[in-house]
Amino acid sequence: MSSPSEIDHLIDLMAKLPGLGPRSARRAVLHLIRKRALLLTPLADVMQEVAATARECLNCGNVGTTDICDICDSEKRATGELCVVEDVADLWAMERSGVFKGRYHVLGGTLSALDSIGPEDLRIPRLADRIDTEGITEVILALNATVDGQTTAHYIADQLQGRVRLTSLAQGVPIGGELDYLDDGTISAALRARKDI
Amino acid sequence: MKLALTQLNLSHFRSHIGAKLTLDGRPVAIHGSNGAGKTNILEAVSLFSPGRGLRRASAAEIARRPEALGWKLRGDLQSPGRAHEVETWSEGGAARQVRIDGKMASQVALGRIARVLWLIPAMDRLWIEGADGRRRFLDRIALSFDPDHAEAALAYDKAMRERNRLLRDQVRDPAWYGALETQMARAGHRIHGGRVAALEYLSAAQARAETAFPTAELELQQSEGEMPGSEEDLRAALSESRFRDLAAGRALVGPHRTDLYGVYAAKGVPARDCSTGEQKALLVSLILANARALAEQIGAAPILLLDEVAAHLDASRRAALYDEICAIGSQAWMTGTGPELFAELGDRAQTVEVTEAGGVSSVTMT
Ligand SMILES: Nc1ncnc2c1ncn2[C@@H]1O[C@H](COP(=O)(O)OP(=O)(O)OP(=O)(O)O)[C@@H](O)[C@H]1O
Ligand SMILES: [Mg+2]
Ligand SMILES: [Zn+2]
Numbered sequence: 001m002s003s004p005s006e007i008d009h010l011i012d013l014m015a016k017l018p019g020l021g022p023r024s025a026r027r028a029v030l031h032l033i034r035k036r037a038l039l040l041t042p043l044a045d046v047m048q049e050v051a052a053t054a055r056e057c058l059n060c061g062n063v064g065t066t067d068i069c070d071i072c073d074s075e076k077r078a079t080g081e082l083c084v085v086e087d088v089a090d091l092w093a094m095e096r097s098g099v100f101k102g103r104y105h106v107l108g109g110t111l112s113a114l115d116s117i118g119p120e121d122l123r124i125p126r127l128a129d130r131i132d133t134e135g136i137t138e139v140i141l142a143l144n145a146t147v148d149g150q151t152t153a154h155y156i157a158d159q160l161q162g163r164v165r166l167t168s169l170a171q172g173v174p175i176g177g178e179l180d181y182l183d184d185g186t187i188s189a190a191l192r193a194r195k196d197i
Numbered sequence: 198m199k200l201a202l203t204q205l206n207l208s209h210f211r212s213h214i215g216a217k218l219t220l221d222g223r224p225v226a227i228h229g230s231n232g233a234g235k236t237n238i239l240e241a242v243s244l245f246s247p248g249r250g251l252r253r254a255s256a257a258e259i260a261r262r263p264e265a266l267g268w269k270l271r272g273d274l275q276s277p278g279r280a281h282e283v284e285t286w287s288e289g290g291a292a293r294q295v296r297i298d299g300k301m302a303s304q305v306a307l308g309r310i311a312r313v314l315w316l317i318p319a320m321d322r323l324w325i326e327g328a329d330g331r332r333r334f335l336d337r338i339a340l341s342f343d344p345d346h347a348e349a350a351l352a353y354d355k356a357m358r359e360r361n362r363l364l365r366d367q368v369r370d371p372a373w374y375g376a377l378e379t380q381m382a383r384a385g386h387r388i389h390g391g392r393v394a395a396l397e398y399l400s401a402a403q404a405r406a407e408t409a410f411p412t413a414e415l416e417l418q419q420s421e422g423e424m425p426g427s428e429e430d431l432r433a434a435l436s437e438s439r440f441r442d443l444a445a446g447r448a449l450v451g452p453h454r455t456d457l458y459g460v461y462a463a464k465g466v467p468a469r470d471c472s473t474g475e476q477k478a479l480l481v482s483l484i485l486a487n488a489r490a491l492a493e494q495i496g497a498a499p500i501l502l503l504d505e506v507a508a509h510l511d512a513s514r515r516a517a518l519y520d521e522i523c524a525i526g527s528q529a530w531m532t533g534t535g536p537e538l539f540a541e542l543g544d545r546a547q548t549v550e551v552t553e554a555g556g557v558s559s560v561t562m563t
Binding site: 112113114118119148151154155158159 | 352355356358359360362363366368370372373375376377379380
């Protein structure tokens with residue numbers, strides 16, 4: 001049997017997860033222990049596996065278990081459309097909505113002088129390379145409507161000007177609202193009504 | 198039609214532990230000794246509009262001490278055609294939250310349902326102190342006409358701080374500057390447009406009004422040169438200024454370099470050279486003009502907060518002020534040390550007495 005301190009340690013770690021606090025972490029841990037065979041053991045196994053195999057796609061920055069993710073690997077996704085997002089969570093939100101058939105490019109953040117994040121800290125040089133190697137004809141900038149998100153969008157647009165068609169998600173995506181928080185219907189509407197920059 | 202709070206509950210808000218006021222839309226005359234907790238009530242009402250309220254205090258400062266746990270305000274806001282339940286609070290020093298009709302809401306959303314204007318003693322030196330205070334005053338007026346003004350101001354400020362950082366770090370990436378200047382230009386042009394429109398509304402309202410208060414002629418002035426007239430011109434001006442800005446470490450053109458210049462129209466004297474009483478009268482005149490213009494534009498007179506407004510006015514000016522407030526139809530919250538300051542209002546106002554004992558304020562409605 002685990003000593004109480006190990007259980008406490010588990011609770012402390014769980015409480016660090018987004019959306020969980022100390023109280024919900026205690027409830028979750030108690031629940032896991034009660035459903036040991038059904039939940040706790042399989043969870044521990046799969047976590048160990050993910051810990052060993054999870055990695056960023058070398059091409060686009062998506063998170064998967066292989067060096068090149070399924071999307072970059074699939075010929076079906078080579079539509080010539082490339083959707084630029086800030087974060088893997090945004091990519092997953094787009095995928096959930098199921099409307100986008102092309103590939104992605106995850107920047108891993110936004111330009112912010114105040115937070116010391118410059119172009120070289122984001123995957124912007126790699127993005128420029130992909131235009132040629134993957135025959136990209138349209139880059140869709142699906143960045144958040146925050147100042148940092150839009151600064152990044154303008155910056156990328158400046159870098160790629162004249163090389164590809166540049167579009168952005170239609171307005172109506174709430175200001176400061178992050179892609180990850182939008183429902184699928186809103187995302188697909190914003191994608192369908194995208195406009196040239 | 199008017200905007201009015203019909204119920205206001207303060208919980209652990211500065212010197213108030215649990216005050217409840219039931220109101221009927223008439224002006225509210227609050228009297229009590231120094232330190233009783235009168236201005237605290239006005240501050241509470243000011244938080245029914247976006248921002249940090251009339252003291253520009255942080256959420257943590259407002260929490261009642263010594264407990265310092267947090268605070269909460271609840272109000273029933275009557276607006277044309279409908280009522281809203283508004284709650285705003287802060288816990289553990291965190292940023293304040295807003296809930297409208299049971300749903301979490303942004304402060305911009307609050308600005309769409311409530312319009313609150315104020316005049317406080319700290320503004321008595323508005324005309325003689327720095328341009329900062331006048332710009333803030335101007336932007337609150339613009340915000341009252343256009344709730345989205347705050348969003349433009351926040352976006353501009355953020356983009357400018359980002360660009361200032363690039364300048365200070367001597368970054369030389371033109372595309373990065375360009376991206377920020379594009380955003381500064383978009384937000385900056387909106388800010389300028391909002392300010393110009395606000396001055397036009399005020400000037401039209403002053404021209405039409407029968408008022409005992411002096412007309413103020415207002416004008417926007419740049420600390421140098423002219424404010425570029427279009428978004429594209431502003432973008433170009435920022436881009437051209439980059440080199441000079443690098444030396445200065447900050448942006449030298451844009452709406453953050455605008456000042457509000459006021460003239461006592463009847464005398465042709467700049468506001469900053471007027472007497473103390475004249476300067477105050479100009480501010481009263483402007484807030485009344487703002488209220489009149491809003492009443493016309495949104496079909497509802499805004500809530501007014503006039504802290505110690507009576508103290509500086511002689512009896513006849515005071516009577517005129519009360520008459521004009523009643524004619525506009527605003528729920529004006531006013532404070533003074535004694536009930537006699539509100540005598541001219543008679544039963545046109547509700548009376549509230551505030552007392553204090555052991556650091557705790559009590560409110561009596563009479
Ligand atoms: N966070 C706080 N917790 C408890 N008390 C506070 C807090 N902030 C301010 N106070 C107290 O509230 C009291 C009343 O302040 P307020 O400014 O409302 O007085 P007032 O009635 O307007 O007085 P005056 O006539 O002098 O303007 C002050 O004594 C002040 O110390
Ligand atoms: Mg006071
Ligand atoms: Zn990939």
